[in-house]
Amino acid sequence: MKLIFKFSLIMTCFTFIFTSYAFSEGKIKIGVSIRMISDIGFKHGKMMEDEIQMINDSGGINGKMIELIFLNDECKSEKGIANAQKLIYQHNVHLLIGSSCSSVTLPMVDVSAKGGVPHITPHSTSSKITKRGSDWIFRVPISSRFYKSVDVAHIVKNVGLDLAYIISADSASLTQAEEIRDEIKRDHGKQPLMFVTVQQGEMDFRSHMLKAKSMNPDALLISAGTVAGAAKALIQSYEVGIPASVKRILGSGASKQEIPTLAGDAVKGVYFTAAFSAADDRPIAKLFTRMIKDKYGVLPDHDFSQAWDLIQIVEHALRKADLKLTDESLASDRTAIRDAIANIQNYQGLASGPISFCADPTPECRDGNKTPVMIEYTKGGKDFVTKVLGTITFKPNHGL
Amino acid sequence: MKILETNNLSKSFGGIKAINNLDFTLNQNEVRGVIGPNGSGKSTFFNLLTGIYKTDEGSRIFLNGENITNLETHLIVERGMARTFQLLRLFSEMTVLDNMMVGYHLHVKYGILSSIFGTRTTRAEEKRIREEMMELLVFIGLIDYAFMDATELSIGQRRLLSLGRAMAMQPKILLLDEPAAGLSPVNVDNLLKIIMSLRKRYSTTLVITEHILKVVMETCKTITVLDYGTKIAEGTPTEVKNDNKVINAYLGEELDDDQVLRELNS
Amino acid sequence: MSFSNKYRINLYWAAIIIILSLLPFIVPNLYQMHLINIICINIIMAIGLNIVKGFAGQVTVAHIGLYAMGAYSSAILSINYGFSFWMALPGAVIITVIAGAIVGIPSFRLQGPYLALATLAFSESLRIYISVNTDLGATIGISNIPPPVIFDFTFNDAFLYYYIVIPFTLISIYFSFKILKSKLGRAFKAIREDQLSSSAVGINLRFYKTIAFVISAVYAGLAGSLYAHLDPGFIHPNNFTLQESVLYILMLVIGGIGHIWGCIVGAVFITLIWDLTREYYQYQLIIFGYD
Numbered sequence: 001m002k003l004i005f006k007f008s009l010i011m012t013c014f015t016f017i018f019t020s021y022a023f024s025e026g027k028i029k030i031g032v033s034i035r036m037i038s039d040i041g042f043k044h045g046k047m048m049e050d051e052i053q054m055i056n057d058s059g060g061i062n063g064k065m066i067e068l069i070f071l072n073d074e075c076k077s078e079k080g081i082a083n084a085q086k087l088i089y090q091h092n093v094h095l096l097i098g099s100s101c102s103s104v105t106l107p108m109v110d111v112s113a114k115g116g117v118p119h120i121t122p123h124s125t126s127s128k129i130t131k132r133g134s135d136w137i138f139r140v141p142i143s144s145r146f147y148k149s150v151d152v153a154h155i156v157k158n159v160g161l162d163l164a165y166i167i168s169a170d171s172a173s174l175t176q177a178e179e180i181r182d183e184i185k186r187d188h189g190k191q192p193l194m195f196v197t198v199q200q201g202e203m204d205f206r207s208h209m210l211k212a213k214s215m216n217p218d219a220l221l222i223s224a225g226t227v228a229g230a231a232k233a234l235i236q237s238y239e240v241g242i243p244a245s246v247k248r249i250l251g252s253g254a255s256k257q258e259i260p261t262l263a264g265d266a267v268k269g270v271y272f273t274a275a276f277s278a279a280d281d282r283p284i285a286k287l288f289t290r291m292i293k294d295k296y297g298v299l300p301d302h303d304f305s306q307a308w309d310l311i312q313i314v315e316h317a318l319r320k321a322d323l324k325l326t327d328e329s330l331a332s333d334r335t336a337i338r339d340a341i342a343n344i345q346n347y348q349g350l351a352s353g354p355i356s357f358c359a360d361p362t363p364e365c366r367d368g369n370k371t372p373v374m375i376e377y378t379k380g381g382k383d384f385v386t387k388v389l390g391t392i393t394f395k396p397n398h399g400l
Numbered sequence: 401m402k403i404l405e406t407n408n409l410s411k412s413f414g415g416i417k418a419i420n421n422l423d424f425t426l427n428q429n430e431v432r433g434v435i436g437p438n439g440s441g442k443s444t445f446f447n448l449l450t451g452i453y454k455t456d457e458g459s460r461i462f463l464n465g466e467n468i469t470n471l472e473t474h475l476i477v478e479r480g481m482a483r484t485f486q487l488l489r490l491f492s493e494m495t496v497l498d499n500m501m502v503g504y505h506l507h508v509k510y511g512i513l514s515s516i517f518g519t520r521t522t523r524a525e526e527k528r529i530r531e532e533m534m535e536l537l538v539f540i541g542l543i544d545y546a547f548m549d550a551t552e553l554s555i556g557q558r559r560l561l562s563l564g565r566a567m568a569m570q571p572k573i574l575l576l577d578e579p580a581a582g583l584s585p586v587n588v589d590n591l592l593k594i595i596m597s598l599r600k601r602y603s604t605t606l607v608i609t610e611h612i613l614k615v616v617m618e619t620c621k622t623i624t625v626l627d628y629g630t631k632i633a634e635g636t637p638t639e640v641k642n643d644n645k646v647i648n649a650y651l652g653e654e655l656d657d658d659q660v661l662r663e664l665n666s
Numbered sequence: 667m668s669f670s671n672k673y674r675i676n677l678y679w680a681a682i683i684i685i686l687s688l689l690p691f692i693v694p695n696l697y698q699m700h701l702i703n704i705i706c707i708n709i710i711m712a713i714g715l716n717i718v719k720g721f722a723g724q725v726t727v728a729h730i731g732l733y734a735m736g737a738y739s740s741a742i743l744s745i746n747y748g749f750s751f752w753m754a755l756p757g758a759v760i761i762t763v764i765a766g767a768i769v770g771i772p773s774f775r776l777q778g779p780y781l782a783l784a785t786l787a788f789s790e791s792l793r794i795y796i797s798v799n800t801d802l803g804a805t806i807g808i809s810n811i812p813p814p815v816i817f818d819f820t821f822n823d824a825f826l827y828y829y830i831v832i833p834f835t836l837i838s839i840y841f842s843f844k845i846l847k848s849k850l851g852r853a854f855k856a857i858r859e860d861q862l863s864s865s866a867v868g869i870n871l872r873f874y875k876t877i878a879f880v881i882s883a884v885y886a887g888l889a890g891s892l893y894a895h896l897d898p899g900f901i902h903p904n905n906f907t908l909q910e911s912v913l914y915i916l917m918l919v920i921g922g923i924g925h926i927w928g929c930i931v932g933a934v935f936i937t938l939i940w941d942l943t944r945e946y947y948q949y950q951l952i953i954f955g956y957d
Contacts (some may be wrong), residue, residue, distance in 0.1 A: 078902075171804075171807065474865045477868040516841060516845055
């Protein structure tokens with residue numbers, strides 16, 4: 001009897017959770033799985049929500065409202081997979097947005113491909129994502145295969161080939177650093193002086209810096225995983241006495257405004273590549289910068305601009321797609337949205353270059369932005385100044 | 401026939417000699433009392449015998465002629481020497497029956513693999529052990545509490561259980577460390593009765609330390625008296641009772657005036 | 667203890683097995699099936715942890731490390747060495763068992779929080795090792811771990827994979843009960859209650875502690891391997907952090923440490939709460955106490 005009682009207790013638990021969610025017809029459902037814990041991640045989510053609200057307030061998409069469902073994945077693949085499945089199979093979303101971290105987006109690509117749901121990523125740069133050959137994935141940001149080429153070109157032309165890498169072990173940074181290393185090895189036959197990976201969240205890089213100093217590198221490639229870590233790494237590089245003549249090159253995360261604020265003068269002369277610069281003087285960028293500053297109290301980095309661009313692209317696509325939004329039309333609606341996104345050509349938003357997609361499930365088609373911008377910090381501190389060194393637009397098949 | 405023998409048994413903690421060159425022999429089927437004032441080294445002696453403390457160099461302990469000095473506790477126990485603890489140390493979150501069955505651990509006739517994968521024979525063996533332990537519980541009078549946790553027992557019942565657990569081990573020698581501590585006189589009599597009938601049943605050799613002199617005086621034919629880790633007397637209860645050294649150890653030496661002056665000056 | 671009583675219990679088990687095997691036909695969508703698979707894997711983990719922690723009383727935080735060990739060895743065996751699931755799973759279990767025996771060594775001398783710290787060192791350093799070692803996928807993770815195959819039939823979605831997971835779960839629960847009711851379980855509990863006293867009844871502490879760690883490693887290796895091959899076959903070091911370790915301890919604590927049914931209820935409960943809270947991420951901190 002006891003056994004039956006316990007078993008029925010567990011089964012009650014199951015039924016409590018497994019009552020299927022009601023299908024809300026007539027609404028466009030968009031599922032979002034991003035890291036919602038950190039302050040900045042929360043703001044990205046909030047901005048997406050506000051933008052969608054604005055679309056709904058102005059009459060929606062051809063009269064249809066958009067419903068946004070947020071799930072937090074904490075940058076953990078296990079939760080990202082669960083989120084994607086929950087959004088696809090339980091909430092029956094028409095479109096999946098996610099995730100902030102490449103390591104979470106990677107398995108999500110498999111899930112969305114299997115479920116047949118258009119999937120568009122706002123922040124993941126790892127080139128592996130679009131190489132998986134999924135018919136359903138689209139990438140708004142710049143793939144690491146473009147970033148690395150800018151870095152390599154810059155290093156070869158202006159810096160020198162003796163490099164020391166101090167790379168955080170998170171998937172995007174690591175992929176990019178490895179690609180830079182491999183390209184330099186392939187084209188110029190030069191091995192890196194040192195290549196160390198450090199834990200994500202590491203704060204003390206001095207031992208690595210000292211080792212790098214003893215090798216007399218031309219440049220330090222630093223990627224610390226967190227903004228605080230990156231700022232610390234820059235400060236520590238001066239503390240151990242690496243002279244200013246050694247260039248410091250950071251990843252795209254360096255566009256976050258905390259880095260110059262925390263690192264102060266140590267940020268001067270740091271190069272990085274990104275998809276957006278707050279110093280951009282196009283009117284649309286100025287407007288956007290002011291809007292973000294007013295609404296969310298921060299200067300936008302390229303994660304903000306990419307999330308914003310993503311919403312605009314989604315809006316464009318949804319307006320073009322022929323949606324029935326009934327129970328039965330779920331699969332055809334999803335296909336229609338995918339095709340509409342694939343048809344987007346030369347969307348010019350905040351990003352440094354036009355964003356275009358096409359129908360083939362290849363990186364050429366699915367990596368939207370192909371124009372990284374190289375930025376240098378000329379002044380640190382709270383009122384930091386950046387200078388755009390240049391932008392390069394790559395051919396779609398570059399670096400494959 | 402000698403069953404247990406120690407030569408030169410010593411143990412010091414820092415500079416203090418808890419046990420000092422103790423020679424001790426125990427014959428088969430004997431009931432031996434070990435008495436002594438507080439801090440005389442009775443518990444240390446037991447801890448050395450059962451390998452809980454490591455002895456100092458030069459010490460030898462023989463069990464049935466085999467040198468068991470500084471063997472690990474479970475190996476000594478395997479060779480037939482069991483003990484109870486002054487502070488009982490029962491398995492308090494386990495039932496009374498489980499406590500007894502843990503005591504039977506060494507005699508269980510199946511191995512680790514069959515306790516995971518075994519089926520019929522393992523179950524039959526478990527049943528046999530359970531019945532045997534139930535019977536032993538009847539014998540010590542705890543059968544009504546068999547499925548209670550050990551924490552729920554009264555102090556007297558716990559003393560009985562600790563005795564029962566030791567008996568379940570079916571030892572050749574059983575060291576009882578103050579088995580009657582904290583019991584009322586009626587319970588003490590009851591306990592002694594059970595100890596003696598268990599002894600008869602399993603023909604175990606007993607060593608009893610006790611504060612309550614009545615217990616040892618009534619049950620033991622030979623008594624060893626310890627003081628400051630050395631043996632100061634050994635003999636029948638009457639001999640020991642009348643020994644000057646023993647009286648001094650228990651009552652404190654009376655010093656005459658000259659001695660006091662000498663002590664003060666030194 | 668009569669024949670009819672035993673017969674009835676068998677009948678209960680039969681009923682439970684029938685209900686469980688029909689579950690995929692009741693469950694409405696794939697996500698919920700995925701969640702059930704995760705629950706089953708968590709049950710295996712929780713009862714494995716219960717053996718070393720609930721029965722034998724050894725406070726270990728290394729269980730998550732062993733889980734990672736199982737997942738990664740299964741993944742590496744099947745990707746780099748071409749093992750099928752049915753070969754990779756026992757292989758992973760064997761590797762995990764060896765690791766488990768090593769993890770058990772500090773328990774000979776350390777107890778309580780000190781043992782927890784020593785075992786924590788194992789699981790954290792393993793995770794860090796994985797996350798900086800590019801051969802193990804580093805933080806890019808290992809993807810495309812092949813699903814199990816029986817005679818050309820591929821268990822590649824959650825509905826099918828359930829039939830792989832559920833027998834292992836039931837077998838794990840069954841053996842956990844058997845261990846509890848045998849000499850082994852009694853020895854474990856005795857060690858939990860009083861180490862000195864257990865050695866005084868002839869229990870070889872080192873041996874039995876090692877056995878406890880080894881058995882729990884079998885469970886962790888099994889769960890890890892099952893998790894690695896679960897669709898879409900992706901593992902990443904972020905899934906094996908201290909947070910998850912705390913989660914498994916929480917499963918035990920909620921159900922009552924040392925009780926097998928408690929662990930199962932705890933595993934179900936925590937997994938479901940974990941699932942619910944992702945929608946209400948603002949409140950996750952309140953519920954779990956960390957982010």
